[in-house]
Amino acid sequence: EKGGYDYFMLKEIAEQPKAVADTLLGRIDASGLLTLDEVRIPASVLREVDKVVIVACGTAYHAGMIAKLAIEHWTRIPCETELASEFRYRDPILDQRTLVIAISQSGETMDTLMALRHAREQGARVLAVCNTNGSTIPRESDAVLYTHAGPEVAVASTKAFLTQLVACYLVALYLGQVRGTKWGDEIEAVIRELSDIAAAVDRVLETMEPVRALARSLADKDTVLFLGRHVGYPVALEGALKLKELAYMHAEGFAAGELKHGPIALIEEDLPVVVVVPSPRGRSVLHDKIVSNIQEIRARGARTIVIAEEGDEAVVPYADHLIRIPATPTLLQPLVATVPLQVFACELATARGNEVDQPRNLAKSVTVE
Numbered sequence: 001e002k003g004g005y006d007y008f009m010l011k012e013i014a015e016q017p018k019a020v021a022d023t024l025l026g027r028i029d030a031s032g033l034l035t036l037d038e039v040r041i042p043a044s045v046l047r048e049v050d051k052v053v054i055v056a057c058g059t060a061y062h063a064g065m066i067a068k069l070a071i072e073h074w075t076r077i078p079c080e081t082e083l084a085s086e087f088r089y090r091d092p093i094l095d096q097r098t099l100v101i102a103i104s105q106s107g108e109t110m111d112t113l114m115a116l117r118h119a120r121e122q123g124a125r126v127l128a129v130c131n132t133n134g135s136t137i138p139r140e141s142d143a144v145l146y147t148h149a150g151p152e153v154a155v156a157s158t159k160a161f162l163t164q165l166v167a168c169y170l171v172a173l174y175l176g177q178v179r180g181t182k183w184g185d186e187i188e189a190v191i192r193e194l195s196d197i198a199a200a201v202d203r204v205l206e207t208m209e210p211v212r213a214l215a216r217s218l219a220d221k222d223t224v225l226f227l228g229r230h231v232g233y234p235v236a237l238e239g240a241l242k243l244k245e246l247a248y249m250h251a252e253g254f255a256a257g258e259l260k261h262g263p264i265a266l267i268e269e270d271l272p273v274v275v276v277v278p279s280p281r282g283r284s285v286l287h288d289k290i291v292s293n294i295q296e297i298r299a300r301g302a303r304t305i306v307i308a309e310e311g312d313e314a315v316v317p318y319a320d321h322l323i324r325i326p327a328t329p330t331l332l333q334p335l336v337a338t339v340p341l342q343v344f345a346c347e348l349a350t351a352r353g354n355e356v357d358q359p360r361n362l363a364k365s366v367t368v369e
């Protein structure tokens, strides 16, 4: 049932191009319009929405952090993403014009369920993004957009994450479509690129051997740091989470701009630091700033592991290890940038003799608060 792979996690990493394609299937028509019939919240209601709140836990929360950037950029609706476990304990401001998006692979995460119940009590509409048909979270929501990742067996989430991103991009674009906001060239380009993104994920998977070798060479390290900005920041957090849960290593993700506000004190000789570099074409300011961050940490002895777009030559002089990913529109980059981090964590876990599919102390679905 592992389809020839040693672990479910490896199988699920390899299934990502298909999972992504399946989640897009039938949802963008030939003219580039989104057809999300499942989103049974009337267009008149969606047009009145004045705030989006995303609630989720763990990896799904990281997807939500990326979704926030896409929703705000493409629709101009203010959006916040919050850990479901924090949400209802702080008296959040919600009303009929709030759209709450609850992201959950299992559909059974108690923290997320309690957050959405609280939101509905306050009159907010809830849209679930979920991978499990008929599970509790979609049943208790106003509408659901299913991710089509197929069953995810390994405890560490991989293909579900990529499909959560795809579903969130679709929701963001759909909100833009319904509200007639910013429906210009950029959106059309994004929709086109989204339709080709499964092939890009596939290309990343074909180039993972050096990443595996690098992971094995780091098996005796204690700490790995991850840096990113903009959409690269949640990707850094996700890379660190995967490493904690699978390799049981101390791993932390930082927003690269925060380095000089504290974390740079952690940098020491030969400390592995993974840096997710934004596209030099999109927000080029961010790109240049992150290149100087790489220079700064390398000058202090860090071993830099740089994830950068094909053709980005500016990073080459400062990368001890360079991992190439295909060029994508800025907001879609997490779909390709996360994959090497999953492979990296999986290989490090194996090298350290850990049980990849069933990490210690963790359960696949967390049905207690």
Ligand code: F6R
Residues within 6 Å of the ligand: 057, 058, 059, 060, 061, 103, 104, 105, 106, 107, 108, 109, 112, 155, 156, 157, 158, 241, 242, 245, 364, 365, 366
């Ligand atoms: C990490 C992981 C967890 C889940 C989290 C939410 O690899 O799997 O962090 O993402 O427990 O689970 P769902 O998405 O089922 O609500």
